[in-house]
Amino acid sequence: MRHIGGRGAVVLGVTGLVAPLTLALGAAPAQAASCTTRTGPYQKQAEKFLGRPVDGRQSAADCSAIRNFQTTHGVTPAIGYAGPVTWGVMDLVSRQRAVGNKPNRDGKCPTNKGRIACVNLTLQLSWIQDGGRLVYGPVPVRTGRDGYETRTGLKRIYWRDLHHVSNLYDVPMPYSQFFDGGEAFHSVALSMWNPPGSHGCVNMTSKDAQRYWSLLKTGDDVFVYGRKPGT
Incomplete structure (x- = not known):
């Protein structure tokens, strides 16, 4: 969810993806x-x-x-x-x-940056790694729909707001961690597979957004790559 203004080392592996129906939030x-x-x-x-x-x-x-x-x-x-x-x-x-517990098997997310949050748009998955070590994830995410595609490339978390509210869409964006303009990691009360997607942000379940909040900090790297199906 893009916005204008506003107010505001445990490995999960793929436990949540073995039975993905249980991850739907607010269905x-x-x-x-x-x-x-x-x-x-x-x-x-x-x-x-x-x-x-x-x-x-x-x-x-x-x-x-x-x-x-x-x-x-x-x-x-x-x-x-x-x-x-x-x-x-x-x-x-x-x-x-x-994907199993090897989300970076293709080696596309940098392993020379230390702690970094990776987002694979093609598979709609995200995880946190430290070098070659998986720290958390992979977890399903919901990224930008056609016309609001989440921008790719190497970015950095520059602002965090626990109780952010978008004044562009007037919706809550809990656990927001902004990494590219108005694009951020944040939780939503929707299934991660709910089409067509976000307005650019990387949506997560509340559980995963909370873990990202606890594991990441301002200045940490974020790498976004691939292309969301349908965009």
């Missing part, structure tokens, strides 16, 4: 809308992801499982239709899980 309750009987273009992929029988035909049980996934991850409309947005979120979750 809407189950919707009363009826399940669709339509078979979506990504029906087989959704069935495989959810551990359902893979036959490519929508059933009541398939729809219920897909709708539960949609509701938890903030995908709308949550009617159990396996469309491109739903499959995009499922595919992202799968790729996040595959």
Whole structure:
């Protein structure tokens, strides 16, 4: 979330990514809308992801499982239709899980900076490392949507505000740590997979934002790379 003005060494590994449904924060309750009987273009992929029988035909049980996934991850409309947005979120979750506890296996986040917060836009993951040692994460994040892309490159935390409120969007941004203009790490009451994304900030769950707040300080480096799907 970009703003104008305002007021205001434990390794997690991938515990949160093994069962990502539990990480959704502030997800809407189950919707009363009826399940669709339509078979979506990504029906087989959704069935495989959810551990359902893979036959490519929508059933009541398939729809219920897909709708539960949609509701938890903030995908709308949550009617159990396996469309491109739903499959995009499922595919992202799968790729996040595959990272395991080696988020910097590609070596793209610098290891010669000491403590640094890394943000992989392509995988929508962030972590903190110290040299080659993983300090915290990786954790799922929610970055800038199309037209508000989170800017890439090497940055530095220059301002921290525990109870920041954006006066551009008039929304709270708890645990804000600004690293590039109005772009900051901060918590939000949304699923990290909720499309289409933020207005540029790196959104986190409250738990992860609190840990970032405790582990980072003004002057620490931040490295952002990759490209968010759909931008």
